[in-house]
Amino acid sequence: MGSPATLATQRRRFAVAAPSALALLALFAFLLxxxxxxxxxxxxxxxGLLLAGVLGAxxxxxxxxxxxxxxxRSWLLLMSAGCTAVAANLWATVVGAxxxxxxxxxxxxxxxxxxxxSIAGLLMFPSVRRRGADALVMFLDGAIAAGAVLVICSVLVYSELLEATASSPSERWSDLLFPVLDIVLATVAMLLVLRTRGADRSALAMVAAGFLLYTVADLTFAVLAAKGTFEFGGYVDLLWIGGYLIISLAAWYPSEHTDAASPGVNGPGSDARATVLVFAVLFIAGVIQVSVRGDHLRATEAVLWVALFLAAAARQTLLAADNAALRVDLERRVRAQTADLRRLARQNEVLLTSVGDGIYGVDxxxxxxxxxxxxxxxxGYSPDDLLGKVAHDHFHAPAVDGTPYPSDGCYISQAIRSGxxxxxxxDVYLRADGQTFAVEITASPLLDDDTVRGAVVVFRDVTQRREVERMKNEFLSVVSHELRTPLTSIRGSLGLLAGGSLGELPERAGPLVTIALQSSERLTRLINDLLDIERIESGTRPMAVTVLEAAxxxxxxxxxIEGLAxxxxxxxxxxDTSGRVLADEDRIIQTLTNLLGNAITYSEAGGVVHLEAxxxxxxxxxxxxxxxxxxxxEKLESIFEPFEQVDSSDARQKGGTGLGLAISRGIVEGHGGRIWAANAPGRGAVLTFTLPSPRRPGAEPGAVARQSSRPTA
Structure with missing residues (x-):
C-alpha cells in the first residue's frame, strides 16, 4: 500500500482529472x-466503453x-467490478456476440x-453509526427508496419486459435478472448517500451518481432490447460511458484517509437532505405512475404504494417523536446550564463584594x-455613578502642576494594547471630593480566545504604608546623623591610637584597637549607605550632570578598587570602552565601585573580574x-532591594550591608538608565547598567538633573 497523498496533492490531481473526464465525455457525445x-x-x-471501463478500474x-x-476493500471490489465488466465486453467482441x-x-x-x-463494494463502505430511532429512520429511508425505485421499474421496465420477452420461463428469467440487479444497485447507491457523513460524502455521492447513471443505461437497454429497437452506437452507450467516468472522477476526489466510521451525530442539514432525497424519489415514482398508468393500478403496484405510504408515515412519526424528545432534553439542559450560570454569577458577585481591595473593569x-x-x-462614589465613565479621565489624578497624564502611557492602555x-x-487616584490618595495597582487584560475585551484593575490604598515608610526614613536619617558625629570622633581617636601618635601600645592592646578601628569604619560605611538610600528615596540628593567619557x-x-582586588x-x-555619557561623575564611579566590590568579594582567589563599556x-x-x-x-530581581543579599550568611562571612546594589539602582535610574543582573554562561554573575549618551533626544544635562530629582524607590 502506498503512503497517503496530502490533501494539497489530491486537490491538484482532481483539478487535472475533472476537466479531463469532461473533455472525454464531450468527445464521445460528439462522435455519437x-x-x-x-x-x-x-x-x-x-x-469509449473500453476506455471508460479501464479508467474506472x-x-x-x-x-x-x-x-x-x-x-x-470497497475500492478493490469496485476495481474488480470494472475489470470484470471490461473483460466481459472484450469477450463479447472477440466471439462476435x-x-x-x-x-x-x-x-x-x-x-x-x-x-x-459493485453492490458488495457499495455496501462495504464505512457508514455513520446509527442507534435507536435514528437507525430505524435510516432503515425506513432505504425501504422507501427501494420501493419507489421498484415502482418506477415496474411501470417503465418490467411491464415492457413481461410483454416483449419470449414465453420460455428460462429466457424470461434471464431477461429479468439484469433489471433486478440494477434495481438493487440503484437502491444501494441511494442508501450510500443517506448513510455517509463528513469528508467522504461528496466522493461517495459521485460514486452513487455514476452507478445510478449506469443503472438508467442498463434499464433503458433492457426495454429497447426487449422491443427489438436497441441500436449499438447511440446515446444509451453515452450513459454507460458517463457512469464509468463519474466513478473514475470520484476515485480522485480529495478526502482524509481515515477508516473509522463517523460518529452518529447529524448536522443541522442531515435530516433535511435525507428527507428531500427520499421524498424526491417517491414523488418521481408517483409522477411516473400517474403519467403512464393513469387510474389503472395493478394489484402488486397497489400493495407497493400502500407499503410506501405506511413507511413514509412511520418515518415522519419517528422523526417528530425524536425531535420532540430532543427538544425536551435541550430545554432541560438549558435550564440546568442557566441555573449554573446564575450560581456562578452570584458566586463571582459575592467574591467581588467581599474583597477589601478596589476592583474595577474597563472595556x-x-x-x-x-x-x-x-x-x-x-x-467616594456609588458603583452606579462610575459605570460608563472613562477611568483614566475620571479618577486618575493629574500631575502636581495640574497637567493630566497622557492616556496612551496609562497602565490600563498598556494592558489592553499589549495584552x-x-x-x-x-499611582495617585482622585476621590469624588477632590482629595488624592496613593494607591498600588495591578492591571490585567481581559482575554477572550486571544482577543482583548478590556482590562481589570485591582488597587489598594497605600497612604498609611507610605506614612510608615516616611517615618522609617526620617528615623533612619535622624539616627544616622546623630551617630555620625560621635562615630567620627571615635574613629579618629582609634586611628591615632592605632597609628602610634600617643605612644606605642601594649602588645595585647594593638590587635584590639585594630579590630575596633575596622568596626568603626564599617559602621561609618553603613551610616553613609543609609543616608544615601534616604536621599535617593526622598529625591533630595543633588547631581552634577556633565558630559563624561566612559573610558x-x-x-x-x-x-x-585596585587595593581591594x-x-x-x-x-x-x-x-573595550567607548562612548560618552551624561552623568554625575562621583555617583557613577560610586556605582561602578559598588559593582566591582561585589564582584571581587564573591570571586575566588586567582579569579578575573571583567569591566567594559x-x-x-x-x-x-x-x-x-x-x-x-x-x-x-529567583534572586536576580530582589538583590536590588535594600538589605537584600544572595545568602543571609554573606553579611557575616563577606561583610557588607546589603545596600550597595539598592544605591546603585537609585543612582542609575536617577540618570534615566536601567540596571539588571544575569548569570554568565558556565559560572559567574553579570551586572549591567545603561546611561544616556548626549545623542539621546531630550538628554541634555538639565533634563537628566530634573529627572534625578524625582523619587525612584
Whole structure:
C-alpha cells in the first residue's frame, strides 16, 4: 500500500482529472451524433466503453492503494467490478456476440458478476453509526427508496419486459435478472448517500451518481432490447460511458484517509437532505405512475404504494417523536446550564463584594464596566455613578502642576494594547471630593480566545504604608546623623591610637584597637549607605550632570578598587570602552565601585573580574562580569532591594550591608538608565547598567538633573 497523498496533492490531481473526464465525455457525445455513420458510432461506442471501463478500474485501484481497512476493500471490489465488466465486453467482441439477437452467456455472466461486485463494494463502505430511532429512520429511508425505485421499474421496465420477452420461463428469467440487479444497485447507491457523513460524502455521492447513471443505461437497454429497437452506437452507450467516468472522477476526489466510521451525530442539514432525497424519489415514482398508468393500478403496484405510504408515515412519526424528545432534553439542559450560570454569577458577585481591595473593569475604550463596593467606597462614589465613565479621565489624578497624564502611557492602555499584565506600580487616584490618595495597582487584560475585551484593575490604598515608610526614613536619617558625629570622633581617636601618635601600645592592646578601628569604619560605611538610600528615596540628593567619557569613568573606578582586588588576589581586566555619557561623575564611579566590590568579594582567589563599556545607539552599556558562584534565578530581581543579599550568611562571612546594589539602582535610574543582573554562561554573575549618551533626544544635562530629582524607590 502506498503512503497517503496530502490533501494539497489530491486537490491538484482532481483539478487535472475533472476537466479531463469532461473533455472525454464531450468527445464521445460528439462522435455519437446521428450525423456520423453507424460504423463510426459503433466504433466510438466500443472504444469509449473500453476506455471508460479501464479508467474506472485503474482509478479505483489507485484509490485503494491510498486507503486502508474497509475503504480499501470497497475500492478493490469496485476495481474488480470494472475489470470484470471490461473483460466481459472484450469477450463479447472477440466471439462476435450480438447483445440483442445472440448474446454470449459468458459475457452476460461477467456483467452480472460485475454488478454483484459493485453492490458488495457499495455496501462495504464505512457508514455513520446509527442507534435507536435514528437507525430505524435510516432503515425506513432505504425501504422507501427501494420501493419507489421498484415502482418506477415496474411501470417503465418490467411491464415492457413481461410483454416483449419470449414465453420460455428460462429466457424470461434471464431477461429479468439484469433489471433486478440494477434495481438493487440503484437502491444501494441511494442508501450510500443517506448513510455517509463528513469528508467522504461528496466522493461517495459521485460514486452513487455514476452507478445510478449506469443503472438508467442498463434499464433503458433492457426495454429497447426487449422491443427489438436497441441500436449499438447511440446515446444509451453515452450513459454507460458517463457512469464509468463519474466513478473514475470520484476515485480522485480529495478526502482524509481515515477508516473509522463517523460518529452518529447529524448536522443541522442531515435530516433535511435525507428527507428531500427520499421524498424526491417517491414523488418521481408517483409522477411516473400517474403519467403512464393513469387510474389503472395493478394489484402488486397497489400493495407497493400502500407499503410506501405506511413507511413514509412511520418515518415522519419517528422523526417528530425524536425531535420532540430532543427538544425536551435541550430545554432541560438549558435550564440546568442557566441555573449554573446564575450560581456562578452570584458566586463571582459575592467574591467581588467581599474583597477589601478596589476592583474595577474597563472595556477596550477605557470605560468602566463594573466596580466592586470597596473600590467605589475608596473613590467616594456609588458603583452606579462610575459605570460608563472613562477611568483614566475620571479618577486618575493629574500631575502636581495640574497637567493630566497622557492616556496612551496609562497602565490600563498598556494592558489592553499589549495584552500583558502590568506589574504592581504606584499611582495617585482622585476621590469624588477632590482629595488624592496613593494607591498600588495591578492591571490585567481581559482575554477572550486571544482577543482583548478590556482590562481589570485591582488597587489598594497605600497612604498609611507610605506614612510608615516616611517615618522609617526620617528615623533612619535622624539616627544616622546623630551617630555620625560621635562615630567620627571615635574613629579618629582609634586611628591615632592605632597609628602610634600617643605612644606605642601594649602588645595585647594593638590587635584590639585594630579590630575596633575596622568596626568603626564599617559602621561609618553603613551610616553613609543609609543616608544615601534616604536621599535617593526622598529625591533630595543633588547631581552634577556633565558630559563624561566612559573610558575615564571605567579607569577611575578600576584604579580606586585596585587595593581591594590586590588584597583578595583578584585581577581586574578592563575590556573595550567607548562612548560618552551624561552623568554625575562621583555617583557613577560610586556605582561602578559598588559593582566591582561585589564582584571581587564573591570571586575566588586567582579569579578575573571583567569591566567594559560599549556604546549602543543612544546609550552606553556598562558591564561587570565575575567568575564567582553566580546569582540564583529567583534572586536576580530582589538583590536590588535594600538589605537584600544572595545568602543571609554573606553579611557575616563577606561583610557588607546589603545596600550597595539598592544605591546603585537609585543612582542609575536617577540618570534615566536601567540596571539588571544575569548569570554568565558556565559560572559567574553579570551586572549591567545603561546611561544616556548626549545623542539621546531630550538628554541634555538639565533634563537628566530634573529627572534625578524625582523619587525612584
Amino acid at each position: 451524433q446521428p450525423g456520423f455513420s453507424l460504423a463510426t458510432r459503433q466504433a466510438a461506442s466500443g472504444a 485503474v482509478s479505483c485501484g489507485a484509490r485503494a492503494a491510498q486507503t486502508t481497512g474497509r475503504r480499501r 450480438d447483445v440483442v439477437t445472440s448474446p454470449s452467456a459468458v459475457s452476460n455472466g461477467g456483467i452480472a458478476l460485475a454488478l454483484a461486485l 477596550p475604550a477605557g470605560r468602566v464596566t463594573f466596580v466592586n463596593p470597596a473600590g467605589a467606597a475608596l473613590l 500583558t499584565v502590568a506589574q504592581p506600580e504606584e 575615564d569613568l571605567v579607569a577611575t573606578a578600576a584604579h580606586q 590586590t588584597q583578595m588576589r583578584v585581577r581586574i581586566e578592563v575590556g 560599549r556604546e549602543q545607539g543612544s546609550e552606553v552599556v556598562f558591564t561587570v562580569r565575575d567568575q564567582g558562584r553566580g546569582i540564583p534565578a
